[in-house]
Amino acid sequence: MAGDSPLRTPPKVAAPVVRPRARGAAAGAVSTDVRIRAEHVSVSYGDRRAIEDVTIDIHDRAVTAIIGPSGCGKSTLLRAFNRMNDLIPSARSTGRVEMDGVDVLGRNIDIVRLRRRVGMVFQKPNAFPMSIYENIAYGPRQHGQKRRARLDEIVESTLRRAALWDDVDDRLGASAVGLSGGQQQRLCIARALAVEPHVLLMDEPCSALDPIATLKIEDLMRDLARELTIVIVTHNMQQAARVSDYTAFMLAGEERIGRLVEFGLTDVLYTTPSDARTEEYITGRFG
């Protein structure tokens, strides 16, 4: 039904690229196709500039981590990719964010369709106060899938992909609000997957979770990255090192305007950073 969408790309065959799980794998195995190309992106809140002149390529079927100290504009950059900043009346964006050949910051973008292509998982789990089943079925149904049997399939397959199926298969009708924080976060991931996004944005998705739930979600991200593009904001540098293929380091200087300091393969950035500030940050000397 979205066949004419400029945001649509042809469906891809799963996992043509061998994905390294551990750091240190050959850099050549990591995807180099660009999914999102951000060019000279600046965002201001009212008079105050939050990020300036960020240029970054987000690679397809890879995990890109954005790290940096609090307030450097990581969330702001992430939320530019699905136009979430539009919800803040004072926010203004300039520059280009090119995806599938169109500028998503442009005027004529169908934001509803964009957000369907670019899913988002938030810091705090935000399950809707309805049943587990409905939380997931809501999106696909809204986008035109009315057949109950198909919805059942979607619910089951996305819950399986989010590693939640075994926890909840006997109580799909129960309120999602009764789940634990980690389960709710996986439900939110399942919910985002149910509308078949090409890109998944995750803003500190594990910061409200315990270590075990965190590991589950990290595993899940590695699995998902075989089929889709993931951008994760995290404060946890070990997490970024464990889970990402590419890392972007952002920093706000004296004037408190966030800039991209360094971007590259995670392995390279963590072992031989080219900027002294990156090295200081990842070795824990500031930030």
Place this chain on the structure above:
Amino acid sequence: MQLTEMRPDFERADGVLAGVEPREWLFRGIVGGAALFVFVVIIAMIYELTRQAWPAIDAFGLGFLTSTTWNPPSEQFGAAPFIIGTLVTSSLALVLGTIIGVGSSLFLVEVAPRCVRLPVSYTVELLAAIPSVVYGLWGVFVLGPWIQHTAGPFIVRWFGWLPWVEGPALGVGVFEAVLILTIMILPTIVAISRDVIGAVPRSQREGILALGATRWEMVRIAVLPYARSGILGAAILGLARAIGETLAVALVIGNSTQVPDSIFSPAYTMASVIANQFREAENDMHVAALIYIGLLLLIITLLVNAGARLLVWRVTKGQITTVIE
């Protein structure tokens, strides 16, 4: 540099902490006493109303509720026209007021820019402070003639096929009372539902929008379910005001003791018949019958409140309160 100014505050705070226990008991005593006082007042009112209404209760019994005769000279009294008038006007006003009130709250919170939201909010709150006699006079001099000459004929012409829609519009009647009551309960409903709608967590709104929902879907799925119990509470407060409203209704409803057969018929409500006839009561039985109506009004109010509370409890049961934001 402000530390020196803050010190005394810290000391005072310490003092409060030290004094916690006796104050706690004092507090409990005060609120407990207040609650008991309210309870005693209600019981005393029911007792006193029953005592004074006794001649009428004795003479007409429960038939008083269903009898439609109201004839003071022959001492024949039945409250059905007034009960019907009260229930019809206040429930219609409740429905209209809730729809309009929630709609405008949604507009204020979700759509309106700040420069519209603030002035409109203040104006709506101001409406709550206008004395009801002013609403009544406005009803008599502005609303009534408008309905009589413009709105009434239009409605009769196009919707005359509906039951209870029949002309002619007189300029006084059920319809005028409903509109006045709607306007009077709007500030309450808007003020409260605006606050509860505004209190819906941002994470819920963002969650649904991130799935590619439109604004309207966001309202339907994320906002209204969250705000539901608060909106119900607002509607109940509005209903209580509509049931008890006396003066404005007395001015516009047309004061007819017949059961209304159309929305344009003149009618009476329980509160307004008491206000209008009490001073000029023709005989002791008339007075007793009016007090009997007062007793019924009190009971209806208590029942509506209890029912509303039950509704809120049932609607909120098992959801929302435990959501992790």
